[in-house]
Amino acid sequence: MxxxxxxxxxxxxxxxxxxxxxxxxxxxxxxxxxxxxxxxxxxxxxxxxxxxxxxxxxTRFPYPALSDLADFASARLLYESTRLLFRSGAGPFRSFGKLSFRPRSYQLVPLIIALRQEVTRLLIADDVGIGKTIEAGLIARELIDRGELKSFAVICLPHLCEQWQEELKAKFELDAVIIRSGNISSLEKGLPAHTSIYRHYPYQVISIDYIKTEANRNLFLQECCDFIIVDEAHTCANTSGKENSQQQLRYALLRKLAEKTTRSMVLLTATPHSGKPQEFQSILGLLNPEFNKPDFDLADTDTIKKSVHTLYNAGGWISGSSRKKSTHVVKGFPVKLSTNCQQHTPYSLIK
CATH class of the missing domain: 2.30.30 (SH3 type barrels.)
Known part of the structure; x- marks a missing residue:
């Protein structure tokens, strides 16, 4: 007692x-x-x-001893790290105090959009070297620190698993395990009874070629977490373009994951459009089933504007008084412009 x-x-x-x-x-x-x-x-x-x-x-904290004394440089480093931690933690984003880098302003755009959505469904199609890994990691890290997310999975190509694991650890302090055919046995040995690896490990980097097979896919779909990051999403497009096609195991896996409307998905790719509209449409269909209907015409810009506007409203991208002024959102949708330059006028830097 x-x-x-x-x-x-x-x-x-x-x-x-x-x-x-x-x-x-x-x-x-x-x-x-x-x-x-x-x-x-x-x-x-x-x-x-x-x-x-x-x-x-x-109990109590031990008193400082002579052995705890260090040099001035170490003390200054501790002071600066503490100061930066408090400064970063006082802003609107709770995760900034735990980042080992300072994100660029454009890398915060996907994070802001994701925080405005009840269920995050994003396609980040930035160029190579822009920092898609950082943009996706910022979303996951922020949701974890806000208490809205407890686990997530990164689905990527086999040769990118180590790179993702290193980036998550070095930049976001997230210890993720790699799940693929080469180490699945060692991971299962340390599990408690009647516990799957997808439930036990909160942060996972999964090889898509391992998880796409029917033998491994069913268990993953049952035990999968509610936040998925898909790297190189263009490699998972449906090449046939048919709605019920199961020719690609990668696309079939992602489509099953996307069927759960409460599951957040962030798709990353540097080449979203390969020139084939059907493949691009299949990727968009993972974000919103409306984009993957057979009668949906990508060339009909008016329909696309209305669909995007509806998606913005459903995802919470328009709030407060801005929701009443819906035309302001559609007005900013890109349109093609033509110039009236004279093609035969010679160009010269010096007049």
Missing amino acids: IVKNYTAGSLVRVYERDWVVMPNNDPELLLLKPLGGAEEESIAILKTLGFPEDKVVD
């Missing part, structure tokens, strides 16, 4: 771990949150039970 009454904020030790006492209105319960742990790891101990393993003792 726990006799002592601990006040909120006291440091205690139990279960070979240090905890901080949390406020509580029930005198028979002791609410504890682990030091350095997450909110989900908080526990409650019933004082009247009196189990031997529930023995709670006072």
Whole structure:
């Protein structure tokens, strides 16, 4: 039995771990949150039970010793890192204090769009070297720090798995495991009974060639998380362009994932359009089924404008008074412009 009454904020030790006492209105319960742990790891101990393993003792941080002294450069580094952490954490984005880099302004555009959507469905089609990995990682990291996301999976080509794992660790402090045919046995050995790898590991980098097969696809579809990042999405396009085609296993996998309307998906590609409208339409259909209907004409710009405007409204891209002024959103849709330059006029830098 726990006799002592601990006040909120006291440091205690139990279960070979240090905890901080949390406020509580029930005198028979002791609410504890682990030091350095997450909110989900908080526990409650019933004082009247009196189990031997529930023995709670006072603890405190050790006093500084001479061995803790370091050089001025290390102290200055600690000071600067703490200052930058507080400065970045005070902005509108909660994840900036945990980033090992400073994102460029244009890399924040997909993040802002994703935060305005109830269910994130984005196609990021930036050029090579722009930072699509960073843009997708920013979305995942921000949703995790906001408590809206607990797990995610990156589906990519086999030779890109290590690159994704290194980028997530180095830039976002996310320890992801690689899931593919070469290491699946070693991952399953350390699992608890009746637990799949897709439930046990919160952050995953999965080879699409491993997961697309029928033997592995069914379990993944059942246990898959609700946030998916697909790299090189153009390699998963439906080459036939038919709505019910199952010729490509990659496309069949992504289409099954997209059928769950509450699942967020971020598609990354540097070449979204290969010149074949049917393949591009199949990629858009993963974001919104309306774009993948047989009667949907990509050449009909008026229909596309209306569909995009409807998608913006459904995704929460228009809010407040802007929702009433829908014409302002459609007005900014790109249109082709022609110039009246004289083709036969010679060009010269010097007149």
